[in-house]
Amino acid sequence: MAIINLELEDSFYEDIKKQGIDLQAQFQEFLADLKDDGYPAISTEEAKKRVKKAVEEYKSGKMETVSHKEMWENIDSDIEKKIANNL
Secondary structure (H helix, E strand, O other): OOOOOOOOOHHHHHHHHHOOOOHHHHHHHHHHHHOOOOOOOOOHHHHHHHHHHHHHHHHHOOOOOOOHHHHHHHHHHHHHHHHHHHO
């Protein structure tokens, strides 16, 4: 296991302790969030462009949609396939 040293002002550390914050747990969560999830990072501007495009496609009728029931059937089917492939 690796050890990371972190320097904090004493008053800042005391404030954190007084609030009952588990600094180690919070830091581990922060580091876990930094881990690559396999998806390329995009900027806020790129995300806004993608959402805008999706909304426009939906409003114009160009977007192919599925029903709530069909969506869950697809999810269940994918899960069953993945489970079967891992046996």
